[in-house]
């Protein structure tokens with residue numbers, strides 16, 4: 001398989017974690033988002049949305065949108081499972097993932113931040129402090145809910161005693177929160193999960209700084 005991604009992209013990071021937890025081999029093709037490589041004609045043929053990640057499977061499929069990729073991985077490589085065995089548990093894990101994937105990450109994606117900075121026609125014109133405040137607002141909002149959900153369901157990881165899709169989403173969002181200088185002191189349970197991930201080989205191998213294109 002080939003993962004098209006970028007070392008600091010949260011959606012690429014969450015996909016790497018899932019691939020690693022499943023013990024799957026994959027090559028990486030890096031796209032430098034800072035230079036707009038995701039908008040090249042060649043990449044747009046793979047992913048018309050011009051966003052990372054995209055996963056080329058061994059069968060020649062091209063998968064896009066990290067939630068779809070993670071669900072595909074779970075369906076095609078069920079061991080070890082990243083979703084609980086019961087429907088209620090799966091709904092909880094997917095809800096935790098969606099807090100990040102739907103309600104936090106899209107608001108601090110590169111193209112949204114460009115608009116917030118005023119580089120796009122929206123002309124909102126924020127400086128770096130304004131961008132941090134914007135991103136932080138949505139991160140704190142989502143993390144506050146997640147801290148409560150984790151308190152209800154955690155036995156070490158976000159849900160239960162083994163990593164699930166929710167942890168694949170959480171760890172990159174914590175990394176991103178630090179880049180926006182968010183004070184994480186109010187989220188001790190999330191930080192506890194992060195320290196567990198810091199000792200887990202699948203999460204370590206997925207760390208941005210451990211990727212071939214890291215600079």
Ligand SMILES: N[C@@H](CCC(=O)N[C@@H](CS)C(=O)NCC(=O)O)C(=O)O
Pocket residue numbers: 009010011012033038050051052053064065066067109110111112
């Ligand atoms: N919902 C998409 C979001 C993908 C996304 O926003 N990717 C970011 C990197 S984390 C990106 O490619 N940004 C490039 C840009 O905004 O031009 C997913 O989960 O795959």
